[in-house]
Every structure is written in structure tokens, then in C-alpha cells.
Amino acid sequence: MADSSSPSINSSRRMKFLKAAFRAMEPPNCFVSLAKQIGGGSITEEVQTYILEHCINNVVEGNAYNSMYVRNILKKIILAAESTSEVTMDGLYEQLTLHMTLQRDEDSLKEKSRIFKEISFLFPGYDDCSDSLDLVFPLQCSLNMLEGDTGCALWPSSLFLSEIIVTYQDTFSNKVCFEVGSGAGLIGISLIRVGASEVVLTDGDESTLANMKYNLELNKLPLETKVLQKTNVVCKHLKWESPSKRELQHYRPDIVLGADIIYDPICVPHLIQVLSILLSGNANDCESTHHDEDQRNNTSDGDVMKVEPPIAYIAQVIRNHETFNYFLKLAEESYLCVVDITEEKQPYNLLPYMLSYDRSSVRLFKVSSLRNCNILSSSAVSIRELRGLP
Structure with missing residues (x-):
């Protein structure tokens, strides 16, 4: 099997890995490493845009994911983008500020001990980025x-x-x-x-x-x-x-x-x-x-x-x-x-x-x-x- 950095894998498909990793709540360091692989070694503007539109923004709208996890992702993506890219998008800073305001609720709740993940099984056929090929299990x-x-x-x-x-x-x-x-x-x-x-x-x-x-x-x-x-x-x-x-x-x-x-x-x-x-x-x-x-x-x-x-x-x-x-x-x-x-x-x-x-x-x-x-x-x-x- 080819890995996520292989040129044989369709670019749209590789981007989709980010969404799957985010919804599976991959550790932030792993998420950043994946983002760098997909960006060819840096957190490119294209990668930042995808993360904002398909990962972070969906959380704000649906409030479905652990906000501490989202904050940690944003912090690490911003640090990586600042060190590897020419542009760090304003939307990343705005979303981090928004999620920082949610922290006061977590200080009293200590975060829920159970969280929701989505495990996506992505089938071979990387030239096709259709969701219909995949199995997604919320847990x-x-x-x-x-x-x-x-x-x-x-x-x-x-x-x-x-x-x-x-x-x-x-x-x-x-x-x-x-x-x-x-x-x-x-x-x-x-x-x-x-x-x-x-x-x-x-x-x-x-x-x-x-x-x-x-x-x-x-x-x-x-x-x-x-x-x-x-x-x-x-x-x-x-x-x-x-x-x-x-x-x-x-x-x-x-x-x-x-x-x-x-x-x-x-x-x-x-x-x-x-x-x-x-x-x-x-x-x-x-x-x-x-x-x-x-x-x-x-x-x-x-x-x-x-x-x-x-x-x-x-x-x-x-x-x-x-x-x-x-x-x-x-x-x-x-x-x-x-x-x-x-x-x-x-x-x-x-x-x-x-x-x-x-x-x-x-x-x-x-x-x-x-x-x-x-x-x-x-x-x-x-x-x-x-x-x-x-």
C-alpha cells in the first residue's frame, strides 16, 4: 500500500486524510505530521484552508468535538505554519481565540471523560476521492x-x-x-x-x-x-x-x-x-x-x-x-x-x-x-x- 505522501495518491484524497484524522481525534502531533506530509513538508496555505473549512469550522457549527482537542490542534498548526510557511491564515488565529473562550466551562467540568470519534475505513482506489467507497463508524x-x-x-x-x-x-x-x-x-x-x-x-x-x-x-x-x-x-x-x-x-x-x-x-x-x-x-x-x-x-x-x-x-x-x-x-x-x-x-x-x-x-x-x-x-x-x- 502507498503511504499518504505517495505521488500516486490523488491530491484531493490526501486532503481527505486530514478530515479523517481530525474526526478520529488523532494526537495533535500526529495530525501536524500528516498535514506536513500532505503539504510536501510545510503547512501550506492550501492545507490551512482545508483544515479550517473541513475540520475546524465544522466543529464550531456542530459543537461535536472536544474543544480542548480543537485548541491543541489549532495551537500546533499555527506554530507549524509560522515556522514552515510564508502565510499563516487569520482564520486559524480567530478560531483559536474562539475556542479559548470555551475554556472557562471546561475548568468546572474538567472535560467529559467520554468523547466522540469517527473511524473511517478508506478503501484502496486513491484516484477516486468519493465518500461512497468508505465506511465511517461514529463511536x-x-x-x-x-x-x-x-x-x-x-x-x-x-x-x-x-x-x-x-x-x-x-x-x-x-x-x-x-x-x-x-x-x-x-x-x-x-x-x-x-x-x-x-x-x-x-x-x-x-x-x-x-x-x-x-x-x-x-x-x-x-x-x-x-x-x-x-x-x-x-x-x-x-x-x-x-x-x-x-x-x-x-x-x-x-x-x-x-x-x-x-x-x-x-x-x-x-x-x-x-x-x-x-x-x-x-x-x-x-x-x-x-x-x-x-x-x-x-x-x-x-x-x-x-x-x-x-x-x-x-x-x-x-x-x-x-x-x-x-x-x-x-x-x-x-x-x-x-x-x-x-x-x-x-x-x-x-x-x-x-x-x-x-x-x-x-x-x-x-x-x-x-x-x-x-x-x-x-x-x-x-x-x-x-x-x-x-
């Missing part, structure tokens, strides 16, 4: 991560797994998808948009669950009903330490998903239990498979539908190798096969404007159950390889 997210509100934040693994879903749409289309630890809901919304037949979103934290439901409504995706004439959406409270085996087996997912769910060694055994239940399927699966094989002898090849066992895709930034190795150990003991497929399953760069997003830090793992009778036990070698065992 209410948290700024309060240090106070335990991590479930409402957006993490690199969620962005990566969403890129995977949007890139490989056929993999998830018409599938029953079950997400463990759904957080802000970006992955679930992506699944709905690519046409999964059913999407089950779960989280163990009630506050996170409420925020996730709000984000579904924000994207006009009502719960417990058909949306987009295809997808049934279910939102459930699920604590890993006390899962209902019968309830989990009821969903019979084709695909299980999770992003940044391997983080606490105390939670790992419970996570393994949930994955084992979801991936083993119903106790009658093996009998059904043998029955299907018997029927295959009496059915023409063209009429046979192959039933695949459920699999999981887990996107993870490995911050603590000891915790991750513990996950692999328990997975092996529970007859779960874990394979790193990061290199073979690369997504399109659908977030080219998001300079703060380090895609290279995320690994993608495919997990399957060896208890399924049509999975070869020899694949357990993959776990040993991941752990560096002979």
Missing part, C-alpha cells in the same frame, strides 16, 4: 483509561481486527460471529457492515456494555433485530469466570473473535474455558459429522455442503510474554491449537491517515479446537513452535 470512547475505563477505549488490536474484517469480507459474510470482550464495539459494527448473518457481542463490564449498546444505536444498528436485512445483532453480559456452557453452545458460532483479550494472568484460565466451549461446538458435532459422511456416499459431490468447525481470530499486542506463554500453555492443555497467521493474513491499509496506529505491533492468531473430530491433532505443533519448544 463514543473513553479518555479515562487510567481509572479503569479501558473497555471503552480503542486499542490497536481492535483497529487491526476491524481492518481484517473489512479486507476479507467473504470470510465473515453470512457467518455467525461471536466476539469475546467487545469493548467499544468497533469489531462488531464492522462485522455487521460486511454482512455477518448473526453478531453476538459480549463484555463482562456493565459500563462497557452500556457504552457498546450506545455505539450500536449511534451507528443505527438496533439490538435484537435484523439490520441491513441480513444481520441479527445480540448484545450479552458475559463474565469469563462463570460462563453458561449451555448458553454459549446455543450460539454455535462459525467464528469467534477477540482483540487484546490476553492481558491478565488471572483471567487467562477463564478465557481458555470460554474459548474451549465456543470452539468445541455441540457435543453431537462429531456424530453429526459421521452422519454427514455416511450421507456423502449417497449424494453427488455437487450436492454436498462441507461443514467447517468453528475457529477463532485473536488480534493481540504481546505486552507481557510471560502472560502470553501462560495462555499458550493452557491452550495446549485444553486441546486448543494456536497458529500465528499475521504474515499470511495482512489487511489493506484502510487507516492511512492514522499515524498513531502501529500496525506492526499487532499479531493475529487463529485458534481451533483439537477436540473437533475433523481437525488433525498434528497441528498442536504450532503451539509448541510459538512457545519456542522443540
Whole structure:
């Protein structure tokens, strides 16, 4: 994929990166770096005009974005323009003055702990700057991560797994998808948009669950009903330490998903239990498979539908190798096969404007159950390889 400074990318398209970065609330330093890239190394008058007309002015009219963020953007853009350009537009100073007057309200409110972002997936086809090619998901997210509100934040693994879903749409289309630890809901919304037949979103934290439901409504995706004439959406409270085996087996997912769910060694055994239940399927699966094989002898090849066992895709930034190795150990003991497929399953760069997003830090793992009778036990070698065992 070409980066945002590539001459092959249409100029209008590159400008659009600024709007996407602003609405995603990219850190101000990253926003300024992007603006310099687009301006060929400086904050040109053209770039300043675009920022005013398509980013800042829209905020004033709609009052939709955190004003402290807007002030920080304006301050850094003005400093960068003064040092790299011949002209610094008066409109930038005027808008900064306007937003400085809003500060008195923030001094008492201390800024809302939750803010709105828009995550835009910009599809390849840079010669066309049409909005119709893109997916834009508004989300209410948290700024309060240090106070335990991590479930409402957006993490690199969620962005990566969403890129995977949007890139490989056929993999998830018409599938029953079950997400463990759904957080802000970006992955679930992506699944709905690519046409999964059913999407089950779960989280163990009630506050996170409420925020996730709000984000579904924000994207006009009502719960417990058909949306987009295809997808049934279910939102459930699920604590890993006390899962209902019968309830989990009821969903019979084709695909299980999770992003940044391997983080606490105390939670790992419970996570393994949930994955084992979801991936083993119903106790009658093996009998059904043998029955299907018997029927295959009496059915023409063209009429046979192959039933695949459920699999999981887990996107993870490995911050603590000891915790991750513990996950692999328990997975092996529970007859779960874990394979790193990061290199073979690369997504399109659908977030080219998001300079703060380090895609290279995320690994993608495919997990399957060896208890399924049509999975070869020899694949357990993959776990040993991941752990560096002979």
C-alpha cells in the first residue's frame, strides 16, 4: 500500500486524510505530521484552508468535538505554519481565540471523560476521492483509561481486527460471529457492515456494555433485530469466570473473535474455558459429522455442503510474554491449537491517515479446537513452535 505522501495518491484524497484524522481525534502531533506530509513538508496555505473549512469550522457549527482537542490542534498548526510557511491564515488565529473562550466551562467540568470519534475505513482506489467507497463508524470512547475505563477505549488490536474484517469480507459474510470482550464495539459494527448473518457481542463490564449498546444505536444498528436485512445483532453480559456452557453452545458460532483479550494472568484460565466451549461446538458435532459422511456416499459431490468447525481470530499486542506463554500453555492443555497467521493474513491499509496506529505491533492468531473430530491433532505443533519448544 502507498503511504499518504505517495505521488500516486490523488491530491484531493490526501486532503481527505486530514478530515479523517481530525474526526478520529488523532494526537495533535500526529495530525501536524500528516498535514506536513500532505503539504510536501510545510503547512501550506492550501492545507490551512482545508483544515479550517473541513475540520475546524465544522466543529464550531456542530459543537461535536472536544474543544480542548480543537485548541491543541489549532495551537500546533499555527506554530507549524509560522515556522514552515510564508502565510499563516487569520482564520486559524480567530478560531483559536474562539475556542479559548470555551475554556472557562471546561475548568468546572474538567472535560467529559467520554468523547466522540469517527473511524473511517478508506478503501484502496486513491484516484477516486468519493465518500461512497468508505465506511465511517461514529463511536463514543473513553479518555479515562487510567481509572479503569479501558473497555471503552480503542486499542490497536481492535483497529487491526476491524481492518481484517473489512479486507476479507467473504470470510465473515453470512457467518455467525461471536466476539469475546467487545469493548467499544468497533469489531462488531464492522462485522455487521460486511454482512455477518448473526453478531453476538459480549463484555463482562456493565459500563462497557452500556457504552457498546450506545455505539450500536449511534451507528443505527438496533439490538435484537435484523439490520441491513441480513444481520441479527445480540448484545450479552458475559463474565469469563462463570460462563453458561449451555448458553454459549446455543450460539454455535462459525467464528469467534477477540482483540487484546490476553492481558491478565488471572483471567487467562477463564478465557481458555470460554474459548474451549465456543470452539468445541455441540457435543453431537462429531456424530453429526459421521452422519454427514455416511450421507456423502449417497449424494453427488455437487450436492454436498462441507461443514467447517468453528475457529477463532485473536488480534493481540504481546505486552507481557510471560502472560502470553501462560495462555499458550493452557491452550495446549485444553486441546486448543494456536497458529500465528499475521504474515499470511495482512489487511489493506484502510487507516492511512492514522499515524498513531502501529500496525506492526499487532499479531493475529487463529485458534481451533483439537477436540473437533475433523481437525488433525498434528497441528498442536504450532503451539509448541510459538512457545519456542522443540
